[in-house]
Amino acid sequence: MSNDSEAESAETADSEEEEVDGLQDGDFVKIDYTARTVEDDRLVDTTDEEVAEAEDVDTEEQDFGPRTIVLGEGHIFPSVEDDITGKEVGDSGTVTVPAAEAFGEFDEDQVRTISKDKIPEDDRYPGGQVRIDGDEGFIETIIGGRARVDFNHPLAGDDVEYEYEIVEEVTDREEKASGLLDMFLGLDLEIWFETDTVEEEQLVEEDEDEEAESDDEDEEESEPEYETVEVEKESLYIEATPQLTMNQQWMMQKQQIGQQLIDFTGVDRIVIQEVIDGGGMGMGMPGMMGGGGMGGGDIEEALEDADIDAEDLAEEL
Incomplete structure (x- = not known):
């Protein structure tokens, strides 16, 4: 190989290495940002609580701080995503997002x-x-x-100036899951990973000799056979708080959000776990039959008064 060819090959290799430097599609990153309309400097969105307060935004019911996004997944405006790609943690930038890409042209x-x-x-x-x-x-x-x-979006026709800073690259799986849930739902939920043993129906595969005998004996197609087996599944558990179960975004896009969590964390399934806390409530029923809670003797007396056999009732239950 000539020296010229070797030099060209080296340049090509260097070029390819440069193309994969920095953050790329599929990377989880935390960013701080503030977005304003270009023409009249109206605040569109921000992760900075001080900026929001200066604009008289009600900050009591909002959480501020860096937001987690996944590059290449359309979680932010495409032109901003393109500007972030290839950069490193600590870098910042300002991008003007045209109206057509932001909230649409005015119609x-x-x-x-x-x-x-x-x-x-x-x-x-x-x-x-x-x-x-x-x-x-x-x-x-x-x-x-x-x-x-x-019926246009309130910001239709406005170009948007988007200032951002890349705060951190997220590599921990639990942080990735929490970040996605916060981005989609605006909720800080308790989550954890567990490996569960679950029962699963699997198709019973016939060996070649059995298949040959089956073909000879009967030309009709036989019903496939299944067996129940125990398999291990890695699960992402999410506590089903009232805020989650009543969240409109969750109710409308539960399946899509769950699929993204599976794709990006590599788990086999999502388990939404509801916790019912007794809150100090006893087993009695205050006010039942006109009085307070009843002891065991009181229950037996009440059943006798109602001509109900306690043993028969227990068997039926």
């Missing part, structure tokens, strides 16, 4: 005139948010019996 056809009777009375005022035939919009004007409603 005049999405500003429609409807009968005001379709709007609840309490919402009939300029600026009121309404939902008509499944579409959400804001009332511009109400004149007579007609209302003009803008």
